Structures are given as structure tokens and as C-alpha cells.
Amino acid sequence: xxxxxxxxxxxxxxxxxxxxxxxxxxxxxxxxxxxxxxxxxxxxxxxxxxxxxxxxxxxxxxxxxxxxxxxxxxxxxxxxxxxxxxxxxxxxxxxxxxxxxxxxxxxxxxxxxxxxxxxxxxxxxxxxxxxxxxxxxxxxxxxxxxxxxxxxxxxxxxxxxxxxxxxxxxxxxxxxxxxxxxxxxxxxxxxxxxxxxxxxxxxxxxxxxxxxxxxxxxxxxxxxxxxxxxxxxxxxxxxxxxxxxxxxxxxxxxxxxxxxxxxxxxxxxxxxxxxxxxxxxxxxxxxxxxxxxxxxxxxxxxxxxxxxxx
Numbered sequence: 100x101x102x103x104x105x106x107x108x109x110x111x112x113x114x115x116x117x118x119x120x121x122x123x124x125x126x127x128x129x130x131x132x133x134x135x136x137x138x139x140x141x142x143x144x145x146x147x148x149x150x151x152x153x154x155x156x157x158x159x160x161x162x163x164x165x166x167x168x169x170x171x172x173x174x175x176x177x178x179x180x181x182x183x184x185x186x187x188x189x190x191x192x193x194x195x196x197x198x199x200x201x202x203x204x205x206x207x208x209x210x211x212x213x214x215x216x217x218x219x220x221x222x223x224x225x226x227x228x229x230x231x232x233x234x235x236x237x238x239x240x241x242x243x244x245x246x247x248x249x250x251x252x253x254x255x256x257x258x259x260x261x262x263x264x265x266x267x268x269x270x271x272x273x274x275x276x277x278x279x280x281x282x283x284x285x286x287x288x289x290x291x292x293x294x295x296x297x298x299x300x301x302x303x304x305x306x307x308x309x310x311x312x313x314x315x316x317x318x319x320x321x322x323x324x325x326x327x328x329x330x331x332x333x334x335x336x337x338x339x340x341x342x343x344x345x346x347x348x349x350x351x352x353x354x355x356x357x358x359x360x361x362x363x364x365x366x367x368x369x370x371x372x373x374x375x376x377x378x379x380x381x382x383x384x385x386x387x388x389x390x391x392x393x394x395x396x397x398x399x400x401x402x403x404x405x406x407x408x409x
Contacts, residue, residue: 107266109189114182139385140165150398168381195277208250221315
């Protein structure tokens with residue numbers, strides 16, 4: 100094994116082993132999705148920044164979710180587009196580990212932001228009179244900073260355990276980006292400790308947050324059913340439906356990826372699920388919030404000057 104070990108300076112991402120024409124087609128398609136992701140989330144950020152009526156805790160959290168989605172896409176998609184045109188173009192060792200660290204950071208941060216947003220909706224609907232006092236700006240900033248800090252620290256643990264590992268020669272990662280489990284498979288030593296730490300981290304940021312979200316929405320549902328007016332119920336459901344759709348997309352993909360049944364080739368299944376998670380989720384999130392949120396639609400009309408009296 101010692102003969103196969105070397106100081107690794109770069110990796111090759113295998114990506115999607117398809118024909119040249121299909122790769123060119125995918126390059127155009129994914130470039131379009133990437134542009135839509137940047138445009139959609141950038142539009143959400145711009146509207147929240149420009150429209151004072153959106154300067155509320157709910158849209159403060161949404162702005163950070165949009166920033167995470169942009170960062171998600173920028174971390175993985177450009178390298179994937181390069182590999183579609185130049186499959187043999189390597190990625191440096193430092194660049195690969197940086198991509199791994201950033202992906203984990205953004206994933207954990209998004210998990211926690213979705214929990215924070217569900218708590219915000221819980222307070223707004225179940226305790227409306229106390230909402231301004233509970234969700235003051237100091238609390239909001241603390242919740243966001245805590246989400247980012249936990250994301251960085253948990254990812255840093257995985258990175259510190261990954262750095263000392265020796266890697267073998269001819270490094271080819273069977274993925275379209277430096278996903279941590281795919282990188283671990285190339286190590287020339289036993290990586291069970293690393294895999295256990297990654298799995299424990301995944302469980303802690305999936306099961307715990309998802310349980311909190313489910314409990315929050317059970318309380319929200321009970322509160323909505325107690326509302327007497329139909330208009331009030333519709334407004335409450337409308338406020339929560341966008342967030343529920345985003346939660347369903349994010350956690351649905353993650354659960355299928357990590358705990359769902361395995362058929363055929365599990366590695367390929369995980370690769371395509373991560374593709375959906377990295378490209379389609381960030382692209383769909385702003386569409387969900389803009390199509391199903393009246394306040395965002397009205398803010399867009401005001402910014403464009405279509406309906407100035409809204």
C-alpha cells in the first residue's frame with residue numbers, strides 16, 4: 100500500500116459519463132438553471148433590500164436562505180459545467196477540500212435556517228400579540244448568526260478529520276463535486292471514524308431540526324383550526340405553505356438520499372439526488388416564495404412601478 104500512497108495535489112471529478120452530445124446539452128440546460136438560480140434568489144434579496152414593507156423577521160430569514168441558495172449553486176455548479184466540457188480537467192486538492200467544507204457549511208446552515216423560519220411562523224400564528232417582543236431584531240440576528248456558526252463548526256470538524264488522511268495515486272472521484280463520502284473512499288487508510296462522524300452529523304442536523312419543524316407545524320395547524328374566520332385561516336395557510344414546500348423539497352431529498360431504500364446502483368442514485376439538491380432546490384425556492392406569497396408579488400409590482408398604491 101505504501102507504493103500507492105503519494106502527496107496528492109489534485110483530483111479528477113468523473114461527473115456524468117455520458118456521450119459528448121448529451122454533455123453539451125446538459126451544459127446548456129444546467130447553465131440555464133444556474134442563471135435562473137442566481138437571478139431568482141438575487142431578485143428575492145433585492146426586493147427585501149429595497150422594499151421597507153419586507154423589513155420583517157420573516158423576510159430577514161428568507162434573505163439568508165436566498166444567500167445560502169446562491170452560495171450552494173456557486174460552490175458546485177461552475178465546476179460541474181467545466182467538467183461537462185472538459186471531463187479530464189482536474190480540481191486542486193485545496194480546491195476540492197474547500198468545496199467539501201463549503202458544501203457541508205451551507206447544508207447545515209440551511210437546515211437550521213428552516214428551523215428558525217418555522218419557529219418564526221409558530222410565534223406569529225400561535226402568539227401574535229407577543230410576536231414583536233419575542234422576535235425582536237436582537238433575537239433574529241442571534242438566531243441567524245447561531246445557524247451560520249454551527250454550520251461552520253460542524254463542517255470544520257469533518258474537514259479536520261479529512262485533512263490528515265493519506266490518499267492513493269490516480270485520484271478519480273465518482274461524483275460531479277467533492278462530496279465528502281466520495282472523497283473518503285479514495286483514502287488509503289481505514290475511514291470508519293470519519294464516516295461515523297459524518298453520519299452522526301447528518302442525523303443530528305436532519306432528525307433534530309425536522310422534528311422541531313414537525314412539532315412547530317402541528318401547533319400551527321391547531322392554532323389555524325381555532326381561527327373563526329375563513330379569511331384568517333386562508334391567510335395563515337398561505338403564509339406557511341411556501342415554507343412547507345421548501346421544507347418538503349429540502350428534507351425530502353435528504354431523507355431519500357440517506358435513509359431511503361436502495362435499488363440498482365446506490366452511488367449513482369445519490370449522485371443524481373445531490374444534483375437535484377444542488378441545482379433544482381436553489382432554483383425552485385425563489386419561485387415557490389414568489390408565486391405563493393402575495394407580499395413578495397406586491398413588492399415586485401411596487402419596485403417595477405406597476406401598482407404604486409399597494
